[in-house]
Amino acid sequence: MSALPLVALVGNPNAGKSALFNALTGARQKLGNYPGVTVERKAGRLSLPDGRPVELVDLPGTYSLDPTSPDEQVTRDVVLGRQEGERRPDALIVVVDASNLDNHLRFALELIALGLPTVVALNMVDLATRDGLELDANVLARELGVPVVSTVAVRKRGLDHLRQALEGQMNGAPAPYITGPVRDFDAVRTDARRIARAAIVRETPSRRLTAAVDRVLLHPVAGFLILLALLFVMFQAVFSWASAPADLLEGWVTALGEAVTATLPPGILHDFLLQGVVGGVGAVIVFLPQILILFFFILMLEATGYMARAAFIMDGLMARVGLSGRAFIPLLSSFACAVPGIMATRTISDPKDRLTTILIAPLMTCSARLPVYGLIISAFIPARDVGPGIGLQGLVMFLLYVFGIVGALIAAWALRLTVTKGQSSGFLMEMPKYQWPRPQDLLIGLWQRAVIFLKRAGTIILFTNIVLWALMSFPKAPDGVRQSEYSIAGRIAGGIHLLVAPIGFNRDISLALLPSMAAREVAVSAIATVYAIDAEDDVEALDKGLGERLQGRWSLATALAFLAWFVFAPQCISTIAVTRRETAGWKWTGFMIGYLFTLAYVAAGITYWTAVALGLG
Amino acid sequence: MRLTDLPLRQPAYVDWIDWAALTPSEGQRLREFGLCEGASVEALHHGGFLGKGPIACKVGRMTIAMRRAHATAITVRTGPEMAETEKAA
Structure with a gap:
């Protein structure tokens, strides 16, 4: 496999990169890690029109080659041929969102300036049309000096043209990197705007579908209630x-x-x-079905663009405990598994924010706890309804999740006041357009x-x-x-x-x-x-x-204490290992194990003693 | 007028940005989002209970969220004369 030419798929976040990657490579993908870091390496195989296979690697989305977080650093290092364990890419496919050209073109110009064989995928042209934007790919190609192909990744449109253009670019002589002086940020932006304007054929005021939906979903009260309701449905669904x-x-x-x-x-x-x-x-x-249902919800929340809204809604609350809404996304992923959740903290740029998020991520109820909760709940909690459509078992499950969340918020607050003290970092985030996955x-x-x-x-x-x-x-x-x-x-x-x-x-x-x-x-x-x-x-x-x-x-008291233990205990070994890797040492890992075991012991104890006092022993 | 005071859904332009009030990485991210003097901006939603949450606003064709602390550092101007300058630019 290492003999294959390497093509890197690179672009801004929310440019539809992953959908394009899936459309180009199908289900034959290889998930791995870059050595020494826990950023996921997603690679797949793609055949050029002449039958030559190439390896396509999907890089984390970033706004520029000037990284502010660890995953953006991987993108820069791979593109520049400096990433350990990754060979230098032979070509780049730069993905830009057609409806956000002036912004995405700036990064595209930065990438084209490297001098590697490059093809630009003008992606999501259908959504641009929906927004009342008509673009001329030929004008864009002329201005950028590289082939530009209009694509709709989700409908597999333009993929053959993209392969042809890639083949054409890769048939040239291997290009050396251009290491000229770095151009001024503002100059590149001015250029990008000029080119974007030139490429726009027609522009009508957009229909603002996203803004209309956001009026409800980002509403301080309604939006919060909708988020809660969504999470509640998610946990009920896991059961029913x-x-x-x-x-x-x-x-x-x-x-x-x-x-x-x-x-x-x-x-x-x-x-x-x-x-x-x-x-x-x-x-x-x-328990495979339960775990898949949980992942289904999380993938849906991500793919539709709702996840960023959840971060927006939660930012006010997260700020109170010294974190930002951005931390909510890795924490929500930790409901599936703390390992990818802790890996997802790589999008957080502030080191102390990131450390705090890692330390509390194991408190989110991961899917591995489901078998334990499921067994105990179905054995000890009667399966009856406590309200229309609300089962007692599902309610208890929901409460266990709530305990984990509340415990995590209190822990974050306490950590931010003591061991991870520092200035609270900000919350700056793009709100992607809504999309049907x-x-x-x-x-x-x-x-x-x-x-x-x-x-x-x-x-x-x-x-x-x-x-x-x-x-x-x-x-x-x-x-x-x-x-x-x-x-x-x-x-x-x-x-x-x-x-x-x-x-x-x-x-x-x-x-x-x-x-x-x-x-x-x-x-x-x-x-x-x-x-x-x-x-x-x-x-x-x-x-x-x-x-x-x-x-x-x-006894019921023992069963409840056992549940309380599992809300807080810092298992499993994989979580501990990924924490050690991400915090670069045993110091914080040891701290995490210590505080979580203490919490688990105390919580199980209080649960047991209370239950016994209530006569449930 | 600061971006925090801009009424919702009223188109405006960035007059100037107090870069010194932002950390270098925040400033960089805002620039990467396309925020600069002269950029068109529109406040869309104020989040959080009691107005403590972040602000979502439209910059160009992109919707971004920022904390009020960032929005305070951004001074905006409304009115047609600014729109004319933007067209001319």
Whole structure:
């Protein structure tokens, strides 16, 4: 792959770059990281009209080659051929938004001045027409001195022309970088405006659809209520939409377990497959639908342009705790997973803002907590309606999310007053036009997330479960003694139990805490494995669902304390690793682990003691 | 008149910007958004409870959000005579 010529896709944020990337490369994309930094590297393959393959890399959007945040720095370094682990691009595709030409052309001029073979994609021409703007690509090409192709990425229009133009540019001799004196910013801008005006054929006042929608969505009161309602619908949907596909998956897992029982003779291999592999990993896989629904909402919010509005709405509140509305976007992504959330903080330019956001990101309820919350809620919270269309289970789920958010805001406020003290940074952000996302783009995003989740289930979760199964299965307990207590794991859990007994945690939970550091979902599969091993040949017990078995062994107070623990505890190892990489050391990582464990312990304790005092123990 | 005082949806032009009141990176970002002396600007929405939130405004064909602290640093002018100068420029 490294022999392929490299073409970089570069442009302003909101120029429709990612849609163009998807349209050009299809679903065959490779996600990776640049070495040493956590900016995601998105690459795909593109065939030129003559059949030659090239590698296309999608660079983070930026406004100029003068970066103000870490992800913009990657764009600059790749374009200039200075990024470690990336070869120098052989050509550039510069994406500009047709309806925002004078602004985007300034950056395009900066890129063209580098002297690499360049093609300009005049993207979203349909939206420009909607805004009453008609442009002449030929005039633009003449003024810029490079081919300009009108494209509508979301409708795959102009893609063949773009490939042809790229081929034409790449057939020339390899170009050296032009390292002339850097032109004055204002001079380039004046140039960009002149060219943009020359290219405009006709301009009528725009229909201002976006401004009209914004009047409602950015309204101080209505906008805030709409955001809250959206989040509420999102969490309700995670519960209600997912139940049918989750039941289906659960049926398959059960069938697979029965197949194992039917084909293998009783013995260690049978136990290993049934208890360690099918039971453990299966318990996690059934949560795939919930995770995909959550990602569906987050991808929708991003693709429609609403995410920037959410940041606008939240800025006032975020400012009170010393952050900016921009921090809301990584935090909202952290609802899916803290790892991409922490990576997304790279768009925050202020270092202290960014550090604070990283430190509180694990408090956002990530999708890995869903299996844990889902199991406990369905086992202990009755499934009844507390109002029209509002289920009690969904409400409890919503409250757990709210606790995470409130905890994060209080933590941010406290951190900003103490360890990350400094001047509050500003909030400057572009509000992109509203757009209806293309289903294919959403599907590609969901597919990538599903693959990541299943890979996780097949590697780290599987591995942890196998180790755990082995530690729980040996040595064999004599009759009358519970296997889960007699085994090696049981003895380790006994030690942990001493620490967590005051906050109401039983031995099952103690046993689940350690492996759940690898991935939170493992807490569920670990508990499932404990019961599978203890049940052994007890057919009646095996027939019961995991939730039913929990009801018999845990008190409500313990279950609630367990939920409270998971709201705050700093698992998983991936989050800790990405924090270490992003904060460049153990100092802040250690601090994060410490304060989150303390919070988790205290929160679980208060929950337990309160519940016991209320007679729920 | 400061941008914070500009009535909503009234077209105006940037008269001057107090760059010294902004940090270098904020100034750079505003310039990259196309804000400069003579740029057309229109306040669209004031956010947040009790007017404490950011301001969304249209600069050229782009909508951007900024805090009131930034908007205070931007002095704007309304009126047709400014529009004429802009056309001539």
